[in-house]
Amino acid sequence: MNNRQLEYYEKVRRKLKLGPFFTPKHKLVFEIMKILWNEEEIKILSYFENADKLISLQKLAEKSDTPKNEIKKILARSVRIGTVSKIGNKYGLEPLTPGVFEKYYIIRKDSKKNQIKLARLFREYINEVVSLQMVESNFKIFRPVLPYEAKEKLININKSIVISESQVLPYELVEFLINKNDIFATIPCYCRTIGEYSRDPCKVASHEIGCLYGGDAAKYFLNMGVGRKMTKKEAIEHIKKAEKAGLVHTTVADHSLTSTLFICNCCSCHCVLLHPTKKYRLKTVNPSNFVAKIDKDLCILCEACLKKCQMDAIFHQWANEPDLSDEHIFIREEFCIGCGVCALNCPNNAIKMEKVRDNDFSKIVKFGNKPLFELFI
Ligand code: SF4
Numbered sequence: 001m002n003n004r005q006l007e008y009y010e011k012v013r014r015k016l017k018l019g020p021f022f023t024p025k026h027k028l029v030f031e032i033m034k035i036l037w038n039e040e041e042i043k044i045l046s047y048f049e050n051a052d053k054l055i056s057l058q059k060l061a062e063k064s065d066t067p068k069n070e071i072k073k074i075l076a077r078s079v080r081i082g083t084v085s086k087i088g089n090k091y092g093l094e095p096l097t098p099g100v101f102e103k104y105y106i107i108r109k110d111s112k113k114n115q116i117k118l119a120r121l122f123r124e125y126i127n128e129v130v131s132l133q134m135v136e137s138n139f140k141i142f143r144p145v146l147p148y149e150a151k152e153k154l155i156n157i158n159k160s161i162v163i164s165e166s167q168v169l170p171y172e173l174v175e176f177l178i179n180k181n182d183i184f185a186t187i188p189c190y191c192r193t194i195g196e197y198s199r200d201p202c203k204v205a206s207h208e209i210g211c212l213y214g215g216d217a218a219k220y221f222l223n224m225g226v227g228r229k230m231t232k233k234e235a236i237e238h239i240k241k242a243e244k245a246g247l248v249h250t251t252v253a254d255h256s257l258t259s260t261l262f263i264c265n266c267c268s269c270h271c272v273l274l275h276p277t278k279k280y281r282l283k284t285v286n287p288s289n290f291v292a293k294i295d296k297d298l299c300i301l302c303e304a305c306l307k308k309c310q311m312d313a314i315f316h317q318w319a320n321e322p323d324l325s326d327e328h329i330f331i332r333e334e335f336c337i338g339c340g341v342c343a344l345n346c347p348n349n350a351i352k353m354e355k356v357r358d359n360d361f362s363k364i365v366k367f368g369n370k371p372l373f374e375l376f377i
Pocket residue numbers: 294298299300301302303304305306329345346347348349350351
């Protein structure tokens with residue numbers, strides 16, 4: 001590859017920026033870009049606008065001095081595999097993640113060989129580069145949603161704090177988010193897919209317990225021929241299977257999704273956001289408004305909660321007293337993200353989720369011209 005071609009990759013890299021998400025100058029980025037876009041494609045992409053703007057085919061033809069038909073032909077592969085957006089006659093770029101990575105592994109239309117090669121590179125990029133970007137920016141785009149039966153079984157309100165709104169808000173419950181939709185689709189988890197492709201599979205769950213989409217988002221993917229259609233009953237079974245396995249339901253931090261549903265089912269070993277939260281003991285997701293509390297009288301010390309907690313926030317304190325009366329399980333609340341997985345999996349109902357904050361997630365988060373959610377579809 002000559003210097004001129006390298007310049008095209010660098011020019012495009014600088015355009016892969018949306019709001020606080022940028023694509024850093026790192027050797028892994030160039031290795032990824034060279035598989036995503038060949039030399040002919042990257043040259044046309046270098047005439048694109050920055051990731052927050054679309055460019056028309058006409059304008060692209062003028063800027064690149066290339067006939068429109070030829071541009072269409074050159075970009076057809078990128079549009080098909082999801083590495084370039086196309087809306088009508090306009091084209092656009094997105095950051096590597098969130099953006100290209102998610103769409104590429106949702107659509108999965110590139111060759112298997114490329115998907116496997118990219119899996120190893122994306123895994124390394126996410127662990128070594130994106131994780132640190134999340135820590136540095138302190139930007140939290142996701143939040144956990146409480147498990148399906150949380151409302152009936154788990155909620156215990158701390159009366160000592162002032163809660164201004166109703167004590168459990170509907171959008172904090174996966175049950176509410178599912179029940180307001182009628183059409184559903186599941187898409188294999190892209191984070192665990194790249195783990196499996198790079199021979200570092202998740203031990204908590206396979207990629208098949210993937211994200212759940214409902215409403216307009218489900219229709220969008222099903223129309224594209226992507227994802228598996230589900231009835232409401234199947235969607236509920238899917239979500240319960242995820243929480244039994246120990247996966248955390250997460251969604252975008254705002255609750256602006258009025259006509260759609262998007263729930264990721266995340267592990268902390270592969271998820272772009274939970275991984276740094278656990279690794280660096282810094283919250284790169286918004287915690288929910290709840291924390292887990294253990295009732296020592298009900299706890300039978302079985303460690304089921306400890307094994308399921310994705311944040312490693314639960315510990316076993318072994319006894320000092322001869323009668324073992326001081327042995328107990330405890331939670332370090334500063335590491336707890338309030339996902340409710342421990343409470344759901346406790347066989348003796350010894351864990352309650354207690355409301356300790358009153359954070360309002362009603363603000364609509366936008367990056368450039370895009371609502372947060374659109375970066376994931
Ligand atoms: S799962 Fe429940 S009973 Fe078992 S150790 Fe945890 S809190 Fe105690």
